[in-house]
Amino acid sequence: ETGVTQSPTHLIKTRGQQVTLRCSSQSGHNTVSWYQQALGQGPQFIFQYYREEENGRGNFPPRFSGLQFPNYSSELNVNALELDDSALYLCASSLTRGAGASEQFFGPGTRLTVL
Amino acid sequence: KQEVTQIPAALSVPEGENLVLNCSFTDSAIYNLQWFRQDPGKGLTSLLLIQSSQREQTSGRLNASLDKSSGRSTLYIAASQPGDSATYLCAVTGAGNMLTFGGGTRLMVKP
Numbered sequence: 001e002t003g004v005t006q007s008p009t010h011l012i013k014t015r016g017q018q019v020t021l022r023c024s025s026q027s028g029h030n031t032v033s034w035y036q037q038a039l040g041q042g043p044q045f046i047f048q049y050y051r052e053e054e055n056g057r058g059n060f061p062p063r064f065s066g067l068q069f070p071n072y073s074s075e076l077n078v079n080a081l082e083l084d085d086s087a088l089y090l091c092a093s094s095l096t097r098g099a100g101a102s103e104q105f106f107g108p109g110t111r112l113t114v115l
Numbered sequence: 116k117q118e119v120t121q122i123p124a125a126l127s128v129p130e131g132e133n134l135v136l137n138c139s140f141t142d143s144a145i146y147n148l149q150w151f152r153q154d155p156g157k158g159l160t161s162l163l164l165i166q167s168s169q170r171e172q173t174s175g176r177l178n179a180s181l182d183k184s185s186g187r188s189t190l191y192i193a194a195s196q197p198g199d200s201a202t203y204l205c206a207v208t209g210a211g212n213m214l215t216f217g218g219g220t221r222l223m224v225k226p
Contacts, residue, residue, distance in 0.1 A: 006158075031212065042119070042204055042216030043159075056211035090158060096212065103149070104214060108158040 004093050004107035012113045013081050021076045021110045023091030032074040035090040043090055086114045117142045117209050121217035129225050136190040136220045138205035143183050150179050150190050151204040195224045
């Protein structure tokens, strides 16, 4: 069973640029969630995708957007990067089977630095 | 809005001590509670998951309890080892299968 993978591991961008982060779900999972973790803080929920549709969103501006593909892999896109976007971005996958919650499994994260 | 608080923020103990990490949450309408471990600059490793209908879960030297009505959970680590040094995060799953995390407890176990 393959776990959750993310790419790239590290990324350095400058203010105003755009970035795309990628996540491959654990085999058999149909739901992907993205979290932002600033240094020294707990992760904050960005959004979740279920069967290629956005299925919930946290308190993040529209310049944070995402996609989920038919194979359930996912992308997080951030436009017009700001210094405060510097963080560890975590992807988590899970298997949703109707109502209720399922355990989420996390990838190793992508460390984004905005200069 | 769900809020999760972890106390203490940091903890330093000598090797061999038993210790307790605390987590509290404001909204008891949760599906489950998870404890995670995070090493510096790394992703999250799930340690224990307690469903809302359960009171506790055990794995090796770790024991987590859940009191949903009072909005509290504790993670008990027995006979701590230097390899236990990490940040421990507690998170609750609410509506929309969304995890709300606490700020974490940074644990240092000294040899």
